[in-house]
Amino acid sequence: MNKKNSLQCLSIAELYSKFGILVILLIALIAGAILSPAFLVPSNLVSVAQNVGVYAIIALGMTRVLIGGGVDLSAGSNVAMCSVIVAAVYNSTGSTLLGVLLALVAGSCIGAVNGFFASYLELMPFIVTLATQMTVRGLAYLVSGGAPVFGVSDSLVFLGQGNIGGFPMMLLVVILATIFISFVMTRTSHGRYLYAIGGNPEAAGASGINVKQQRFINYVTMGTICALAGIIYAGRTNSGLPAGAVNFEFEAIIGTVLGGTSMAGGIGNPVCSIIGVFVVGIINNVMNLCSVNAFWQQVVKGIVIMVAVVLDIFTRNAIMKSTKKR
Amino acid sequence: MRNISKSFPGVKALDGVDLRVEQGTVHAIMGENGAGKSTLMKVLFGQYTPDEGEIFLEGKPVQLKSVKDAVNHGISMIYQELSPIKELSIAENIFVGRYPMTAAHIIDWKKMYTSCQEIFDRWGLSYDPQTKIKMLKTADIQMIEIIKAISFNAKLVIMDEPSSSISQKEVEKLFDFIRALKKEGITTIIITHKLDEVFTVADQVTVLRDGKYIGSNRIGELDRASLIKMMVGREMNNLFPKKDAGYGAPLLEVRGLNNGSRVQDVSFTLHKGEILGFAGIVGAGRTETMRALFGLDPHSSGEVIMDGKPIQIKHVRDAIKNDIVMATESRKDDGLVLCRSVEENIMLPSLYRRSKGGILNLKENRRVAEEASHKLEVKTSSMDTMANFLSGGNQQKLILCKWLLMNPKVLILDEPTRGIDVGAKWEIYNIITGLAKQGVGIILVSSEMEEIINLSDRVLVMCEGRINGCLEKGEVTQEKIMNLASEVQV
16 A cells, blocks of 8 residues: 555656646746736747746756756856856957857866865765855956946847847757757766766766766866856846856756756756746746735745745655655 | 564565563574564564564563553663764763753753763763763773663663674673673573674573574573574575586686775685675675675775786776676665666666767667566566666666676676565576576675575685685585684684
8 A cells, every 4th residue: 555655656756757847837827827918928928038048058057967966056156257257358358259268168167166076075065066156256256356347249149138030049049058958968878877876876886987077077067057158148238247146046946946856866857947947937027027026026936946845855755755665 | 472473575574483581581592694583673672563473571461562662661772783872972872862850941961970970880880971972982882872771771681783893802891791781680682693602691592594483492402503503404495596517717816805804805716607605694794895896895905817817996897897797785775776767777887888979879778778678577667667666676687687788707796686575586596597607707695595505606605804614516504604604713
């Protein structure tokens, strides 16, 4: 009896981690349409996409990090620093390409620092990335001289704000990046290794996987992805904001967990994470359209986080329980 | 205790066991690994509720539904793995959960320390109640646990292999203390593997085997040989596939492998097509030896020679590169990624060989995984099923699958049939002997005597981190293994 129950529980959990977020997206869309006539309008949906684009890019990296059994709290700071680099390099040299390359290198280096401490020195990723969160924020201020750096090239502005025949560039970037990350996670050995490592690092190690190296690569990639997000962020805001992108890592984590990725590792899917991020974006948008008081918006957001965490525990527990039965 | 039975899914752990312990004596419980000793004690301590049977305490029937019930009836248990709260003091550990309180409901530290000191004085122990537990050695912590047990007014103290992790000298100290308890009229039940200890400290011994009661005797009426006979004298059933005796040329040679006290100077040779059994009691260092050989644990010294060439194994991937693979002891801990699919688990070690520039051919992968799982008859609804949903036997086959895909020359199996049913065991035995026929060298670590005796070409017996003896196929008997496993030969 018991076993059957836990199996049923597990299949629900499994179903949720696969398709649940689609149902939630549907509910959010319907609820939005009912609550505000201005919601289900192309121009509004485009603005939702543009609002969550940066979160979505970060969420792709965050999904990988969470699947691998880690977490990255330095993402927001990294985005801010990279946006500052892009803007500062453009303003002093006039080169977009140089700024983009430097930002990608810098972002990856931050990832490498996280990876070195969290993977090779086996420190807790939470603490390591909390430390880099502060350090990198400080670096962003140092690079910018404390003030925002205004102005980036037109091509970046086009990337962050433009559209092709009404289709936002930002969304195009998100879709391409999602396809790429999905490919990596399902069709490369590196992706399979990350799932295995997050699911059971001992078993992965005992199967001959270089666990530390794979985790390190994961953090470095996360840094690169944050740099990409930073470049887009610079285009979107037309500036490098050292005080910007605060808490973006949490926006990404909320969307990712809502999308069924487990905080405990081993389970998750980049596509679902992106949908999760959009659901959060839709909730925000609908509340704005209904002119919900800003303080109430915060309360609702907190509740959404709680729901996401409960769902995470629910999924994980169901799996753990049926594990213990054996 | 009368007629105690307890079943776990797939296993009958206890089958009508009787136990009669006289007040004020030291009673030893003996038996092989998996004989049901610990289960019986957990029933007595209220951790498991028996399916059948009654427990009598001082002549009266009692119901022990929880540990709390057992403690209230004056029963205490000291586990093999001690779990003190390391950051707290001795006194706090003894009084945890029942701190003496002042009138204002604040912990009465003074009273706690003095009453703790009183207990120590009474038993002639020289510990300072304020010392933190983490400063103490294992043997001392054990003593504290016993004191804690007695301080609950325990009349019956159960000790699960108390001597397994402490030195010889400390064991003597422990036994002196047990004798002191006896003088006070406190009864002790001691689970042990070691024959010498039984003859030193126990008054009476009860032997269990395969969850059944075998016999109970006063120590004076027994000698070593008859005790061993009681422990192992089981009928052999013919549940083993036949394998031609004999093996080929030397394949793997291990010389002087060391890792701390668990692996000491281990040397052996494995031949092509040989099944080399490793016997010994739990904790004899067999698993540790294999982990060191496979690169899961470091080894401080030792040479490994494969096909005549010395090789270096620092990581698991070094071992795999040299075609040495190991199916680890625990499916859950380091055998499988339970939250991932059957296919992913099967393919995990061989992905790097099958990917081109890191990119996988999903169709090819699926085909290979399906083929491998069909070969070993893994029962699963699909390749995408989570490994977690498979039964123990099928999970074990999954582990074999993933390693057989690597075409190993040396296959190390650590307890390959633990906790799986008879049918699945038979299938796994067939797989093992089949591989040996193909020339794979197989190291079989197992605590199941039958398995070791019937499958192995040679049996190495380990004891306290050393290889204690080697038995050839014809001469292996349970008695010989038990003798070698329970005492270090000089």
